[in-house]
Amino acid sequence: SSKCDMHCCNSSKPYHPVIDDELALTTIDERSCQKWCFMDHSWLKFCKASFCIKQIQSNSKCRDAFEHEIHPNKTKFNPTYRSFITDGFVIGRMQKQDLNIMNQIPKRKWFSLICDETCDESTLEQLCVGIRSLNDNYEIFEDVLGPYELSRQNAETIVEVIFDILTRCGLNISASRGQSYDGASSMSGIYGGVSALVLKQQSKAFFVQCNADCLDLATIDFVRRSPKRLAILKEISNQLSMPYSNLTSLCPTRRTMRAEPYNSLLINYELAIQNLNYVYLFILLLIFLAWFQEALYTLIEEKGGPGIRANGLHEQMSKFYFFFRLKLGYLLFSATEKLSRIIQSSRCCLQDVFSSAESLIRYFERIRDDINFKPFYTKVLKENESLTDKPILERHRRPPKRYQSGSDSVEFSSYEQFYRQQYMESLEIAVNMLQNRFTQKNFKLLCNVEKFILYAANNSLDDSNDYFQSIMDFCYSDIDVEKLKVEALIIVDFFQSVIKTNQMNIKQITKISTICEIFNSCEVGKEMFKEYHKLTKLYSTIPDTTATSERRFGTLNRLKTTIRSTMTQSHLNHCLLPHIYKEKIDKIDPRQIAFKFISSNEKRQHFFGLIL
The missing domain is CATH 3.30.420.40 (ATPase, nucleotide binding domain)
Structure with a gap:
């Protein structure tokens, strides 16, 4: 029979209809090129016939048809939907x-x-x-x-x-x-x-237990043991016509959601200093202190609730003791923040935690004397000249009976002695809380394992060494202790040889990371000292x-x-x-992922055919 007069039959090349008019019915309904074939398999119209799969990238005619929105299902293929398929589609599997x-x-x-x-x-x-x-x-x-x-x-x-x-x-x-x-x-x-x-x-x-959490708890305990408890603060705020509410912490990610924290900080400015646990809020208070005071002057002139609250808040901010405690809090929390940053690293080991915590404790103990208090106090006085009133010694008051303890309250002869006592007491509480929080049940065992690893790297150990019992408690059945004893006798010579050969400029091994570096520079050592190698891996697996x-x-x-x-x-x-x-x-190539997803199902091929 002769060809029909449709373009698909008369074309010398593989034909791909572009518009619906090209699919008009002819008098010969039996031919495969008829409209019904394209209607039953609509995806054939756009570059997915078997003869043009390999030519899809070079065929611009049907691609242009899609770009000009001639596709019958164009409403389903809006730019956002197409972008999701081609650029952002990653299924869980x-x-x-x-x-x-x-x-x-x-x-x-x-x-x-x-x-x-x-x-x-x-x-x-x-x-x-x-x-x-x-x-x-x-x-x-x-x-x-x-x-x-x-x-x-x-x-x-x-x-x-x-x-x-x-x-x-x-x-x-x-x-x-x-x-x-x-x-x-x-x-x-x-x-x-x-x-x-x-x-x-x-x-x-x-x-x-998470060491970062231990540091946070030590800080919280320090704040809770402040001489002015929350109950007393509520009474003070009520006397000043300042309703007490919890301070809202700043959101670290959504920067547009900071209006409420700023508002709560303004309302509870004096109270916030007793409760803050994070150093960035102290920095915020220091930077905006002058700006807050200027804003409060404006609010005080207003009548009604805001003016009354601003007046009470300004009264607190004008006191020297408030500024002193702000500076003291910054002194403490700026140091604890550095420790927190160190121990939150995934590569931090127990040795790093202890050495960092010990450094912080020694720092607090070192500055807890009159020699360091005097320059700190002098600096606070100098910076405070234009911000608050001069320091005065408040009249001694007998505390309510419900707050009285067995000992009599202390009377101070000068305001400098009063602030010295607060300075010394704050540092003492911080040191005690750090010492209490960084002593966990398993720390002693893990410390003995660490000491063995480091000591064996610098000295030859014999069978009578006390560390082997800790090794057995730590990794029984995982390590052959008898073989480990033999390795401990000669591993120091291996380390010295590798250090000398590679010119590593290491006089003494003091960190686990140094041992790892030496082993990585000489792979044969991992096989030669297999038990010691496994012990080092086991110890490093414990999270901090x-x-x-x-x-x-x-x-x-x-x-x-x-x-x-x-x-x-x-x-x-x-x-x-x-x-x-x-x-x-x-x-990962997102198109490859989309191709895997589409090609796994014939129905998806019909629907998403043109996208790829």
Whole structure:
């Protein structure tokens, strides 16, 4: 039979209809090029016929047709939708396959648990679970597995969730050698907490309370032990016609949401100094002190509630003792912030934590004398000249009976003695809280293991060394102690030889990281001293902080906000994990992911055919 008069039959090249008029019916309805064929398989119209799949990139005719919105389904392919498919589409299955996180953790043999929980914008309790592990080159990996919604906050539920996550990720609790949580009783309780329940399942999973949390608790304890308790502050604020309310902390990520914190800071300016725990708020107060006073003068002129409150607030700010305590608080918290930054690193070991905490304690003890108080007090007086009234010694008042203790209250002969007493007492409380918080149950055992590793690297050990008992308690059945004793006799000679050969300019090994560096420079040492190598890896696997999990809460708050708080848990994980592993995601070609997704289903090929 002759050809029909449609363009597809008369064309010398593979034909692709562009407009509906080119699909007009002819008198020959049986031919395959008829309109019904294209209507039944609409995706054939646009470059997805079998003869033009390879030519799709070079075929500009049908691509131009799409760009000019001739496609019958053009309403479904708006620029935003197309951009989502081609540029931003990463499904959970593909992201897990490409990130390849779960396949790497079991290869590192041992791991530790890092968990922390928070409440999101939807008032759902989220447990963020992380895994800390090391490879043979002593590289530390702290991988976040994502948030898990908790139905209850008791220890049994949390442990059940942790085991469920490990099972789904193909991890065995028998390979766990450490766990780190915050100081909440449900997490770190020695009888019914998560740490105790995990220890029943795996006795080698040593628990270490987050050291950053210990520092925070030490700071909180210091503030709580202030001579003026919250109850007294409420009475003072009521006498000054200043209603008491809690101070709102500044949001570290959403900078547009700081109006309420600023307002609460203005209302509770004097009270805030007794409660602040973070140094950036002290810096904020110092910078805006003069500006606050000027603003208060304007408010005082107004009548009504704001003027009365501003008047009481200004009265407090004009006192010298307020400015003195502000400067004293900055002196304390600026030092503790430096310690907090150090111990939140994933590469921080127990040795770094102890040395940093000890340095801070020694610093506070060193400045706790008259020699350091006098220049501090003189500097405060000089900076205070144009900001507040001159210092005076307030009239001695007998405290109410409900606040009286067995000892009589102290009377001071001068205002300098009064502020000296506050200076000395504040530093003493800070030192005591730091010493109490940085002494945990397992610290002694871990310290002995660390001392053995460092001592063996610098000296030859014999069998009578007391450290071997700690080694047996720490890693029984993981390490052959008899072989370790032999290695401890000769490893010092190996280290000295490597240092000399590589000209590493190391006189004495004082850090675990130095041992790792030497082993990495001479790989044969890892096989020659296999037990010592395993001991070093085991020790480095123990986490010191939960900072990795805590940092993900900021990401969670950015993803799940008030206007976007109804997403499912799986959607939340699919959004959160790519954000966490941005560097790995950047290496993935989104078009390849979209191609895998589309090609796995014929219906998707019909719908998304033109996109790729």
